Amino acid sequence: MIVDSHAHLNHEDLLPEAEAILERAAAVGVEAVVVAGYDVPSSERAVELAQRFPNVAAAVGLHPYEAGRAGEAEIAAIADLARERGVGAIGEIGLDYHGDEYAPKELQMELASRQMAIAHEAGLPVVLHLRETGLDIIPLLDAYPDARAVFHCFDGGAALLTEAIARGAFISFAGNLTYRRNEGLRLLASRVPRERLLVETDSPYLAPQAHRGRRNEPAYVLETLATLADCQGVAAADLALQTGRNACEVFRPLRPEF
Ligand SMILES: [Zn+2]
DSSP states (O other), X not given: OEEEEXXXXXXXXXXXXXXXXXXXXXHTTEEEEEEEOSSHHHHHHHHHHHHHOXXXXXXXXXXXXXXXTOOHHHHHHHHHHTTSTTEEEEEEEEEEOSSSSSOOHHHHHHHHHHHHHHHHHHTOOEEEEEESOTTTHHHHHHHSTTOOEEETTOOOOHHHHHHHHHTTOEEEEOGGGGSTTOHHHHHHHTTSOGGGEXXXXXXXXXXXXXXXXXXXXXXXXXXXXXHHHHHHTSOHHHHHHHHHHHHHHHSTTSOOOO
């Protein structure tokens, strides 16, 4: 079973066609999708999709872009959504220091920390969005030693990868793994233990090389899977099986079919 571990079918570019998109994915063997929220409405839409389609699991959470905007009401809404059927994770949450239009680091850290607490209480893993944030997430992970973390769209350096793996995290690679200039990322991908690997599209963003610049969708995760299999020196079919198993282990609402 191939799983797209992170897609935004809840995004307005994909939502109206969600059913057709899932059918196109299934036609090429992508049998399950994790839909990630980024604010309260998109998290609600993720839950609706998970409850409508048995092969969809939802992640609910407030993206670091929401830091400084989201208050107690939004945090409480995520805690409520965490108890809904079909929810398999809290996310995407995290830190993003790219550009200067985002909230101060302290506010981002506070929002991430509050949601780590929700995940802890609900017994759910966290899906982390991290961009240009060095090792800043590590103390937060260490505050929750039993947290299961997914590093979504991994694009950090070797030091972050080492720390993440040491903490039992799962490492999810997206379409940027296939970009010609990303030799360094492919080298890092070759070092991740197979039982910790996930693949994702992050659609509608980050279409893999063959579709670059166009709208991405879960069916295209095959290209990232093939590149990752090359990095690991294994057959794509074997890696499909392994990453599918890994996804079912992290995101419990997905039904394993092995
Ligand atoms: Zn995302």
